[in-house]
Amino acid sequence: MKSREIRLVRHFTGPVKPEYFELAEADIPAPGPGEVQVRNAFLSVDPYMRGRMIGIRTYVDPFQPGQVMDGGAVGQVTQSNADGFAPGDWVLSMHGWREAYTAPAAGLMKIDANLLPAQAYLGLAGMTGLTAYAGLKRMIGLKEGETLWMSAAAGAVGSAGVQFAKAMGAHVVATAGGADKTAFCREIGADAVVDYKAVSDLAGAVREAAKPLGGVDAYFENVGGDHLQAALDVIKPFGRIAACGMIARYNDDTPMPGPTNLTQIVGKKLTIRGFIVTDHFDLQREFIGDLSRWMIAGQVQMRDTVYDGIARAPEAFMGLFTGANTGKMLVRL
Secondary structure, X not given: OEEEEEEEOOOOOOOOOHHHEEEEEEXXXXXXOOEEEEEEEEEEOOHHHHHHXXXXXXOOOOOOOOOEOOEXXXXXEEXXXXXXXXXXXXXXXXXXXXXXXXXXXXXXXXXOOOOOOHHHHXXXXXXXXXXXXXXXXXXXXXXXXXXXXXXXXXXXXXXXXXHHHHHOOOEEEEEEOOHHHHHHHHHOOOOEEEEHHHOOOHHHHHHHHHHHHOOOOXXXXXXXXXXXXXXXXXXXXXXXXXXXXXXXXXXXXXXXXXXXXXXXXXXXXXXXXXXOHHHHHHHHHHHHHHHHHHHHOOOXXXXXXXXXXXXXXXXXXXXXXXXXXXXXXXXXX
């Protein structure tokens, strides 16, 4: 069996370009003892992958030139040589950016595609949703009646966070770029929405939007740059900030100056907590319980942006940095 896959050509800094990736073909062996063969159906592309393309270890090893890219994927077993796995079973893996693979079954997670669409386990019911949940519940400790500012609110983590915060009884000020994305934020329940592309004073616009809601108690950081600077100005004393990403900085060639108002951290007695979702898998059971309850109640909805075909995986990934996605960005095979 043969499979097409996307490989990294070389490590790089600066903007992501198509020439940094190549489409290749690989032979997929039959499964040995304890192994299964899987055909992927959906692949995930995520901002954290950008850091793995620089060639320096951060909290995860870098991708290696000439090797297939790894990432979240869901697919169906086509051959099995492992107990507990049968052809037709749906599995979640980190064997993404390829059409098919053979791997030890011990490293795969069986999922119920009858309970939720298979691709949901890459987004709202997967690490994307858990990231939003951990940020709100554990990093911020968001309380009923408080007001959250969610940055990148039309993105994967952001749109999950908007809906989760509303389900938890909080108010939400959402920031997103463009008319379509701000309309989506209203559709999923944000109390106030600011189009950051249409304002010259982001802090002033958010402050005005939050005024009827009692001001900003907490901020969920997905963007960095001018958003973090504005958040430090807008947030109330004793405010809490959960930082899971700063996509505005990922393609920088050289280090950029940080916020000029860091003294606000001291004066306002702020709490800022950076986090990586893999440190919070112990919340999984609680998360799925709350998510199921919220979905049954109609408080949470899914939205995906889907590119078709393995060859478009780099294009989908690059789209993360130009705002091409509303909700979760996926590649369908």
